[in-house]
Amino acid sequence: MLKFLGKLLNRHLTMAVEPIDVNVPEEEIIGLLPSTNQVELLRRKKKLQDFLRFATRQLDKNESQRLCRVAKRVLADFEDSFEALSDVLLDTDGQRRGHWVLMQLDWRDREEIVWQVSEILFTFGISERWEHDCGAEFRSTSEALQALSDWLSEKELALLHFETNSDFYCSMIVRTSEVSAAKQLALDAQLTLYDHAEFFGANTWRSQA
Template identity: 30%
Template sequence: MLKHLAKLFRRNTEPGADQASSAPPALNNAARAAEGESASIRKEALARFMGLATAHLGDDERRRLMDAMLVSFDTYGNSSEAFEEIALGNEGQKIGQWFVIQCDWKASEEVEWQIAEVASSFGISERWSWKEGVDEQDRTVPAGLCEVADWAAPLGLEMLHIDIGSDTYYAILIRQDDAESARQAALSAGMKVLRTPEFEAAHA
């Protein structure tokens, strides 16, 4: 709640269009037009990404999540914050329709149940679990996500990792045929997205 209030406070205290500016009016208007066009492009790309990321969910849930994410984008003007809101916010994903894996950097115990939730949303009965004999200290979130990516590949799924600059790891499972299109859409929306080899190399 405090985080959301801080974001809104920043937006409300930023200089508005009606405040004095030292730049000529024509330049201000051109800058605002360019910014608005850029935001529109990012919003459209975010919608494409969201459509692919939730393609396996029911129509009603897809529409609800899409609407919630676009409202968040309009609020914050930032695709990563809109995505975070869908992952963590009250109007975001629900148990039984899980699609964003989100684990604090040290919460490796969260990986297994979230993968089970995502698998269920795809109609997959198989379950991933940590390999036997792996020490607790070696059960890190990055290691678990990379294992899950290997487990999911024969099921026709690929994992994409979304880096929003926080100490929480975010990832989605997506149909392999849609993975590159989703990655490109997310990049166009201004998000940082890694495929698992890149993610694994970054956390080696």
């Protein structure tokens, strides 16, 4: 055994070392390095994952990780972070009933608000419900969302809205104490997230919708 170890150690000590070629063309070196676009994509994936971990923190770990993977996969194909988030919202592999975290609705579909709010509150472990007939009680989606925002604020919760650059609404509910953190994480992920008053101030046309 000692002879074997001696031979093994001696082999490494006496093995001829091939000279290192220092005259490698610069283009070959550059080709081995990640491109600027690749580095930026990796950074954006990391930031989007950080945001989604925050947005899904009330879900079980497996479901949170699954939604993060959906967004990261889509981000490889789209330049816009909201495109990736949209797959979490709308894709068949996206969020599921019982694990709802992001509210989604067309500007005309205020009847879709109540069930989504109930789903989101459920993930927070909140049993109280916002019960309204939005189609009959409110003249517009913006009016219904204002009433919801007022109700949530009484519960130390806040309604936040993503900039979608369309008439499509995408919103989330967070604890009032977490508003600043949510907005910063969204900004880092190249998402624009407003509190309720800011959103309708920046999108005055929505007040009529």
